[in-house]
Amino acid sequence: MVLVLALGDLHVPHRAADLPPKFKSMLVPGKIQHIICTGNLCIKEIHDYLKTICPDLHIVRGEFDEDARYPENKTLTIGQFKLGLCHGHQVIPWGDLDSLAMLQRQLGVDILVTGHTHQFTAYKHEGGVVINPGSATGAYSSINQDVNPSFVLMDIDGFRAVVYVYELIDGEVKVDKIEFKKPPTSNSAP
Amino acid sequence: MRALAGVEDEEKWLAEGIAGIQHNAFFMHRALDANNLREVLKYSALMLSELRTSKLSPQKYYDLYMRAFDQLRQLEIFFKDESRHGLPVVDLYELVQHAGNILPRMYLLCTVGSVYIKSKQAPSKDVLKDLVEMCRGVQHPIRGLFLRSYLAQVSRDKLPEIGSDYEGDANTVMDAVEFVLQNFTEMNKLWVRIQHQGPGTVREKQEKERNELRDLVGKNLHVLGQIEGVDLEMYKETVLPRVLEQVVNCKDKLAQYYLMECIIQVFPDEYHLQTLEALLAACTQLMPTVDTKIVLTQLMDRLSNYAASSPDVLHEFLQVEAFAKLSNAIGKVIDTQLEMPIVGAMTLFVSLLTFTLRVHPDRLDYVDQVLGACVVKLSSVPKLEDSRAMKQVVALLSAPLEKYSDIVTALTLSNYPRVMDHLDDGTNKVMAMLIIQSIMKNDSCISTADKVEVLFELIKGLIKDLDGTNVEELDEEDFQEEQNSVARLIHMLDNEEPEEMLKIIYVVRKHLMTGGPQRLPFTVPPLVFSAVRLVRQLEAQGGNIAGEDVPATLRKIFQILNQTIEALSSVPCPELALRLYLQCAEAASDCDLEPVAYEFFTQAFILYEEEIADSKAQVTAIHLIVGTLQRINVFGVENRDTLTHKATGYSARLLKKPDQCRAVYACSHLFWVDDPEGIKDGERVLLCLRRALRIANAAQQMVNATRGSSGPVTLFVEILNKYIYFFEKGNPHITPSDIQSLIELINTEMLSDNGNTTIHSDPFFSSTLRYIRFQKQKGGVMGEKYDSIKL
Numbered sequence: 001m002v003l004v005l006a007l008g009d010l011h012v013p014h015r016a017a018d019l020p021p022k023f024k025s026m027l028v029p030g031k032i033q034h035i036i037c038t039g040n041l042c043i044k045e046i047h048d049y050l051k052t053i054c055p056d057l058h059i060v061r062g063e064f065d066e067d068a069r070y071p072e073n074k075t076l077t078i079g080q081f082k083l084g085l086c087h088g089h090q091v092i093p094w095g096d097l098d099s100l101a102m103l104q105r106q107l108g109v110d111i112l113v114t115g116h117t118h119q120f121t122a123y124k125h126e127g128g129v130v131i132n133p134g135s136a137t138g139a140y141s142s143i144n145q146d147v148n149p150s151f152v153l154m155d156i157d158g159f160r161a162v163v164y165v166y167e168l169i170d171g172e173v174k175v176d177k178i179e180f181k182k183p184p185t186s187n188s189a190p
Numbered sequence: 191m192r193a194l195a196g197v198e199d200e201e202k203w204l205a206e207g208i209a210g211i212q213h214n215a216f217f218m219h220r221a222l223d224a225n226n227l228r229e230v231l232k233y234s235a236l237m238l239s240e241l242r243t244s245k246l247s248p249q250k251y252y253d254l255y256m257r258a259f260d261q262l263r264q265l266e267i268f269f270k271d272e273s274r275h276g277l278p279v280v281d282l283y284e285l286v287q288h289a290g291n292i293l294p295r296m297y298l299l300c301t302v303g304s305v306y307i308k309s310k311q312a313p314s315k316d317v318l319k320d321l322v323e324m325c326r327g328v329q330h331p332i333r334g335l336f337l338r339s340y341l342a343q344v345s346r347d348k349l350p351e352i353g354s355d356y357e358g359d360a361n362t363v364m365d366a367v368e369f370v371l372q373n374f375t376e377m378n379k380l381w382v383r384i385q386h387q388g389p390g391t392v393r394e395k396q397e398k399e400r401n402e403l404r405d406l407v408g409k410n411l412h413v414l415g416q417i418e419g420v421d422l423e424m425y426k427e428t429v430l431p432r433v434l435e436q437v438v439n440c441k442d443k444l445a446q447y448y449l450m451e452c453i454i455q456v457f458p459d460e461y462h463l464q465t466l467e468a469l470l471a472a473c474t475q476l477m478p479t480v481d482t483k484i485v486l487t488q489l490m491d492r493l494s495n496y497a498a499s500s501p502d503v504l505h506e507f508l509q510v511e512a513f514a515k516l517s518n519a520i521g522k523v524i525d526t527q528l529e530m531p532i533v534g535a536m537t538l539f540v541s542l543l544t545f546t547l548r549v550h551p552d553r554l555d556y557v558d559q560v561l562g563a564c565v566v567k568l569s570s571v572p573k574l575e576d577s578r579a580m581k582q583v584v585a586l587l588s589a590p591l592e593k594y595s596d597i598v599t600a601l602t603l604s605n606y607p608r609v610m611d612h613l614d615d616g617t618n619k620v621m622a623m624l625i626i627q628s629i630m631k632n633d634s635c636i637s638t639a640d641k642v643e644v645l646f647e648l649i650k651g652l653i654k655d656l657d658g659t660n661v662e663e664l665d666e667e668d669f670q671e672e673q674n675s676v677a678r679l680i681h682m683l684d685n686e687e688p689e690e691m692l693k694i695i696y697v698v699r700k701h702l703m704t705g706g707p708q709r710l711p712f713t714v715p716p717l718v719f720s721a722v723r724l725v726r727q728l729e730a731q732g733g734n735i736a737g738e739d740v741p742a743t744l745r746k747i748f749q750i751l752n753q754t755i756e757a758l759s760s761v762p763c764p765e766l767a768l769r770l771y772l773q774c775a776e777a778a779s780d781c782d783l784e785p786v787a788y789e790f791f792t793q794a795f796i797l798y799e800e801e802i803a804d805s806k807a808q809v810t811a812i813h814l815i816v817g818t819l820q821r822i823n824v825f826g827v828e829n830r831d832t833l834t835h836k837a838t839g840y841s842a843r844l845l846k847k848p849d850q851c852r853a854v855y856a857c858s859h860l861f862w863v864d865d866p867e868g869i870k871d872g873e874r875v876l877l878c879l880r881r882a883l884r885i886a887n888a889a890q891q892m893v894n895a896t897r898g899s900s901g902p903v904t905l906f907v908e909i910l911n912k913y914i915y916f917f918e919k920g921n922p923h924i925t926p927s928d929i930q931s932l933i934e935l936i937n938t939e940m941l942s943d944n945g946n947t948t949i950h951s952d953p954f955f956s957s958t959l960r961y962i963r964f965q966k967q968k969g970g971v972m973g974e975k976y977d978s979i980k981l
Contacts, residue, residue, distance in 0.1 A: 013677035014715035017630060043674055063769060063814060064715075089810075092817045092856040093864075098918070102911040105957040106904070126964045127957060140723050142776040143821070 002078055003031065005054065007151035008038025008087070008115040009135035012046050014064060016137035020149050020168050023136065027053050032153075034078060038115030038133065039087035040064050062087040062115070075107055079156040080182055084109035088116035088132075094143055097123050100130050110182055111154075111161065119144045120152070120165050122178050129180055131163060138168065159184055203243065204250045208257060210240040215261045222268050227275040231286065231298070234265055238294035241333065248332060248402040255336050262301050262340075269305045279306050292327045296337055299324065304344040307356060314348055314356035315365035321345075322372050332403070334380040338373055339406045342413065345369070352419035363419035364428070370417070371432050374410035378449070381407050382442040400444055407445075408452045415456040425461050426468075434472040443479045450476070450485045459496035462489065463510055470519035478527050483538050486520060490545040497549040507549055513556050516542060521563060532571050536582035539564045543586055547593045554602060557590060561605035568612040580617045583609065587621055591628040598636060600625075601644045610648060615656050619672065622649035626675045629682055637685040639693035646701040652676050654704040673712035680716040689735050691724050692747070699754060707761040714758055718770050721751055722777045729781045741783070748778055748786045752793070764801030768794050768811055772818045779824040787822065788829050791815075795836055805845040812841055812853050820859050823868065830869075834860045842881065847889035851905050855882035855912050862916060872921040879916075879924075882909050883932075890939065906936045907954045914962070917975065926978040933959075933981070 005027070012018060019027075032054045039062025041047055047067070050057050061070035073086035084107035091099050095117040104112040110128045118141035120134035134150035141147055149168040154161055159182045167174050214237035221229035241258055243251075268274060269282060277285065283302050289295035303321050307314045321341055328334040349366040350358045358365060384400050414420065414429055430453075437449045450473070454462065462469060469489065473482055493512065497503055507513070520542055524535045543560045550556050564586060574580060587609060590600045600606060610621060625648060629636070636642055646653060652672050680698060685691045695717070702713045725747055728740055735743045751774050758767040775790035794815060802811050816837050825833065837860065841853030858878035861871040886905040893901030910932045917924045936955055959981055966976040 011719075013674050013681070013712075015681075015719045017678040017681040021633065043670075045671075045674065063810060089817060090813055092813065093820050093859050094817050096864075098915055101961075102908070102915070105911070105961065106908065106954050108953045108957065126961050140719050140726075142722075142773055142780075142818075145726070 002033050002156045004034045004036060004078060004083075004154040004156060005032045005151065006036050006038070006113050006131060006133040006154060007136040008133060009040045009062065009118050009139055009141075010046055010137045011040055011042060011064065011135070011139035012137065014042060015139035019137055022168060022171075022173050023149060023151065023166070026166070026173070029053050034058065034076075036076075036083065036085050036113055038062065038085065038113060039070065040115065042066050058085060060085050060087050063089045073103075073107065075109055079161075080159045080184075081111055081156055081161055082109040084112045086112070086114050088114040095119070095132075097121075097125065097130060101125050101127050104128050104130060111180075113152075117141065117143045118147045120150045120167065122152075122163055122165070124180070129161075133165070134167070200246060200250055203245045204253060207240045207243055207246070207254045211237050211254065211257050211261070214240075218261065219264070222264065225274045227277065230265070230268065230275070231289070234261070234298065235289045235291075235294040237261060238297045239291060241297070241336070242291060242293050244330065244333070246332075248399045251332055251336065252402075255340075258297070259340065259343075262297065265298075266301050266304060266344075269302055270308070279309050280311060282306075293333060293337065296325055296328060297340060300337075300341050300344055304348065307345075307348045310356070313358050314350045315358055315362070315369065318345055318348075318365075318369045322369055322376070325373075326376065329380070331380045331384045335377055335403055335406050338377050338380075339409070342370075342373055342409060346413065349413075349417060351417050354418070363417065363424065366417050367414065367420060367424065367429060370410055370413050371429070374407070374414075374433070375436050377407045377410065378436050378440055378445060382440045382445050397444065404444075404448050408448065411449070411452045411456050415458075422461055422464060425457065426465050430457075430461075430465050430468055434468060438472055438475045441477060443477050446476045447480045447485065450480075451488060454485070454489050454492060459492050460506070462493065463496070463506055463512060466510055466512055466515050470515055473519060474522045474526065478529065482523050482527070483534055483541070486516075486523070486538060487541040490516065490541050494545050494548040504549070513546060513550060513553075516545065517559065517563070524567060531576065531579070532567070532574065533576050533579035533582055535567050536564070536579050536586065539567075540582050540586050540589070543589050547589055551593060554599065558603045558605050561586070561603060561609050565605050565608045565612070568609065574612055574614065580613065583613060584617060584621055584624070588624055591625060595628075595632040595634070597625065597629045597632070597634045597645070598641055601636075601641050601648075607644070607648055615651060618651040618656070622652045623672065623675060625649060626652075626679050629679060630675075634682060636683050637694075638690060639697045642683050642694050642697045646697065649676070649679075650701075653701050653709070655706060669708070670712070673709055676709075677712050677716045680713070680720060683720070688724060688728050688731070688743075691727075692735070692743070695721050695724065695747075695750070699750065703754075703757060710758055710761055711763050711766060714754055715766065715770065717754060718751060718773070721747055721754075722773060725777050725781065741781075744781050744783065745786065748774065748783065748790075752789070755793075762801065764797045765807055765811065768797045768802065769814060771797070772814055776818055776822060779822040782824055784824045784826065784829065787824050788833075791819070791833055795833075798840065805849070808840075808844055809849045809853070812837070812844065813856060816841070816853070816856050816860065820863065823863070823865070838878065842885070847885055847892060848905060851882050851885040851889060852908070854878055854885060855909055858882070858912060858916070862919065862921065864919070870921075872916070872923040875916055875921055876923040879909060879912055882912075903936050903939045903952050904954060906932070906939060907952065907958055910936065910955075911958055914958075918965075918972070926975070930979055933979075 010016060010019065029052055033056065035050055035054045035057045037050065037057065037059040039060050042064045043066050058074055058076060059070050060074050061068070061072055072090060073084065075082060075084050084104060086103060088094065091103055093099060100112060100114060104127045112128060112130045114130065114132055117132060118135035118139060119132060121130065121132045123130045131152060133152040135141065135147055136149055136151045138147045138149035151166055153164045153166065161180045163178045163180065165176050214233045218230060218233035218237060221233055238258060240254060246254065272278060279302065283306050286298040286302050287295060289298055300321055303317050306312060307317050325334070325338055325341060328337050348356050349369065350356045350362045351366050352363055381400065381403060384396055411433065420429060433453065437446055440446070473485060476482055497507060520538050524530060524538060539560060543557065546556045546560055568574060587606065590603065591597065594600055610618060613621060636645055650656070653676065683694050683698065685694060698717055702717055705713055725744055728744060732740055755767050755770045771790045771794040775787045775794065778787035778790060798811055798815065802808055819833055819837055838854065838857045841857050842850055844850045844853055855878060858875045861869060861874040861878065863869050886909060889905060890901050913924055913929050913932055917929060940952060962976060962979060963981060965972050967973065
């Protein structure tokens with residue numbers, strides 16, 4: 001069992017003061033093995049904070065990130081899954097799933113994690129799964145009118161990935177889950 | 191007077207004294223066994239003579255005293271048993287007074303006196319009175335103190351208190367109190383006398399010795415606190431006044447400090463509350479060298495704890511006007527003790543404030559009063575430079591923040607900003623950061639423009655350069671931390687009512703604009719997003735604001751936004767400004783304000799043309815422009831054409847060919863929007879894609895030319911994917927044969943040059959083909975589309 005925290009678009013301090021207290025109390029150091037972050041933190045303080053939750057932090061560049069050295073995209077392998085990470089402002093039209101599917105094919109990954117729209121989605125298509133963890137702070141978005149703070153926790157176990165999405169709606173944390181299985185016969189989609 | 195002694199000498203004398211006691215005790219015991227009163231008295235007197243020494247320090251004297259004390263217990267048993275010595279106790283009392291020297295005489299007398307009282311042949315009070323007065327005969331400080339201490343010890347269980355065996359008539363408690371008070375007074379006088387002897391170095395030693403002796407004196411106060419029958423009335427009328435009289439009159443720093451502490455600790459808090467005036471009056475009369483602060487702080491701490499112990503107690507505090515009395519006393523102490531350094535005064539104020547916050551947290555007027563007194567004191571000093579005093583002021587200002595989790599409460603204290611004004615710039619900023627941290631920690635929300643105004647006044651050290659500071663000199667990390675804190679703070683300023691929210695934004699903007707180019711990159715973005723959020727809220731809810739219709743208000747807000755982002759040109763940070771312009775453009779589009787949206791795009795393009803030279807930055811900027819433009823539907827044909835034309839043009843002129851290619855095919859989406867009412871210009875889409883293809887070809891040729899081999903086919907595959915995208919969306923200008931030829935092209939490109947027949951495989955291409963196969967086998971409409979494409 002490998003726990004992977006996926007989150008992004010915090011936009012601290014441009015659009016939000018901090019993560020919601022209820023999220024902060026859930027994100028306890030030592031429980032998570034990897035963090036993948038879609039970008040737009042935006043400041044080093046947040047980077048450092050994430051590292052305290054888990055030192056294995058993978059992050060890509062959002063257009064408001066203070067640190068310009070983050071890569072445009074990144075791939076990594078966890079369990080039997082190849083994951084791809086990209087903020088998403090580079091993929092036009094923004095939030096368009098077919099265009100994201102192209103990026104997924106290009107990166108050659110089973111799970112593509114992307115952000116920018118501040119809207120949680122988990123979408124399964126021919127080439128794999130596209131997950132958008134939304135905005136962890138519920139930051140303002142020009143793309144999405146109704147933003148609730150959200151993040152994703154993936155439990156990856158061999159060929160199986162269970163995706164838990166945590167959303168803060170009207171002050172309560174709501175959890176939902178989706179399951180993906182990857183067929184053991186390599187490069188076809190899960 | 192004791193001569194200066196070496197430690198070795200003292201050890202020798204102590205040993206001699208102990209030997210003397212043991213020697214005479216031996217003979218005394220022989221006499222006791224023989225019931226020989228005469229011999230008993232002779233040897234006990236000799237034994238007690240060892241206590242006549244003046245050579246020992248208090249600790250050593252105590253050692254000697256304890257040995258004598260133990261022996262006297264044996265003696266007392268003997269005295270008590272008349273059958274052994276044959277004398278009635280009255281006569282014994284008379285007899286021992288014939289002992290030669292006064293010190294042994296007094297010890298013997300006290301011992302007999304104890305027996306006398308126990309026999310009840312005379313009232314306890316009479317015997318005690320006799321003894322306490324006769325002890326006056328010993329005026330040597332150490333000897334006298336121990337003697338009287340002995341008297342106190344043997345009399346303890348024989349005081350005529352209520353309920354004791356020795357209870358007298360109606361005034362019995364008074365008698366007991368009188369006795370203890372007298373003994374106390376005399377002991378204090380003796381104790382104080384030790385101070386007034388000898389030169390400097392000797393005095394230091396004496397001070398140490400005095401401290402060793404102090405508990406002998408203090409014990410009397412403990413006894414007073416324990417006497418049965420001493421109620422509040424008696425304490426107030428007799429006990430406390432007499433004790434305080436001695437404390438004040440002895441004019442001795444050590445005694446005053448110790449005894450005040452004793453009083454506060456020994457007697458119950460309710461008594462203190464009811465005698466507050468007397469206690470405080472005494473405090474103001476103490477010697478200036480006494481650390482009255484600590485005494486007052488202890489008192490206030492005890493009273494605070496008392497208040498916390500039960501809610502009923504609170505009305506007592508109000509009844510006796512505790513706060514007013516304490517406040518006045520502290521004022522008096524500060525005013526009269528002119529040599530008190532400012533840090534002392536501040537410490538007192540901190541204690542008083544702590545008290546006030548614990549006992550009367552709801553009385554903001556009290557809290558403000560304390561701050562006011564502090565301001566007055568601070569104004570009397572030209573400039574506050576003592577760092578310890580500064581720390582106290584910070585503690586003073588932090589206390590309300592911690593107590594009242596809602597910052598708004600602290601903001602109503604009129605003297606709060608005045609105190610802050612007296613801090614030096616560095617400390618002022620530290621305090622400002624503490625204020626912000628308090629707000630963040632408590633998740634407070636400041637919701638009116640007035641409060642925001644007060645708040646920003648308080649934190650002005652962070653908002654702008656105060657006189658004398660130069661922002662260049664600041665540590666960069668500290669500066670960033672400060673400014674990021676201010677940025678986060680802006681999100682805590684919120685009001686659901688758009689009218690008030692707009693006022694808040696005006697106030698914030700007014701302050702932030704004084705920040706200068708170093709601060710703007712941090713503070714402008716949160717302000718912009720605050721305003722944009724308000725725009726969205728207004729647009730959704732419609733209606734009027736302050737008599738003005740929504741579109742007019744919106745236009746106003748966009749004007750402010752424009753001006754605010756423009757201020758970034760002074761920094762300069764064109765990339766940030768461009769992003770903010772695009773955000774505003776989208777917001778304006780959502781409000782149906784075409785000219786405003788167009789203006790924002792213009793500004794963005796100008797920045798792109800004139801200010802953004804870095805090629806990597808250009809790539810991102812162009813994608814942001816294209817991405818935003820793609821989503822905007824407010825533009826009429828002409829405006830849209832102008833902007834898309836510009837966007838496509840810039841895309842094609844990026845430095846690197848692959849970047850050009852990608853930007854251009856991204857532009858293809860400008861001409862196809864999936865909305866039912868969206869633009870669907872299939873031809874121009876195809877034009878873009880073909881242009882991208884040409885660029886990809888050119889890029890490939892360049893790679894061939896410079897490296898002598900084929901470059902990667904990635905760009906072609908990307909373009910293929912775009913063809914597929916629009917093909918599926920139903921662009922009539924994209925045919926299956928277009929797709930087929932593109933596939934052939936890619937296959938060709940993948941064969942390596944120079945006759946090498948190895949076929950490169952490209953995973954991206956493979957997965958794209960796999961996707962096509964997938965679509966083909968779907969059947970239905972999609973399957974039909976793909977039918978003619980052969981793989």
